[in-house]
Amino acid sequence: NAGVTQTPKFRVLKTGQSMTLLCAQDMNHEYMYWYRQDPGMGLRLIHYSVGEGTTAKGEVPDGYNVSRLKKQNFLLGLESAAPSQTSVYFCASSYWLAGGRYNSYNEQFFGPGTRLTVL
């Protein structure tokens, strides 16, 4: 049981290049997320998906696209990388536990991160 995996772990791009980050989960979770983490900025949600074939914008979606063609995979694309996209990217998957008024929650499981540098 690998949990949430991310590919690649590190990448250096030149401005204007494109790339795709892959996230895979083997826990059969419905929900998947892409975050970026920058010094002093905490975690910021880029895009997320509540099921296969669905995507939604998060807090900072500009410059990124996503696809969820299979339930276990969530891809993050950068069409034309910019230095402002230098960051550590985390994928997460989760489920909604419907346990009534006092025991319902969304618990997220994170991947190890991808460190991206755009020169």
Add this chain to the structure above:
Amino acid sequence: GNSVTQMEGPVTLSEEAFLTINCTYTATGYPSLFWYVQYPGEGLQLLLKATKADDKGSNKGFEATYRKETTSFHLEKGSVQVSDSAVYFCALSDQTSYDKVIFGPGTSLSVIP
């Protein structure tokens, strides 16, 4: 809307010192509360959680009690170790926004021998 506020870091403590990291929240529903920990170079992982008022979550010597009257979920540990050096995130989930988790900004902890 829902929000989470944490104490500013970084926090530096000597080994065996007592740790408190403050967390307060604003929520419209019946939130569940979490503490996540991020060790250097890794992703976040769940440390503990509490799903209703007065519940206490605990794990690895850390504890946090869900206080509805003060809308708080402070993280405590009686004696920290160097291996506890990490970033700690307070987080909230509730039924009004079931598809997202609201994270606090994180508090960096360094424990020195």
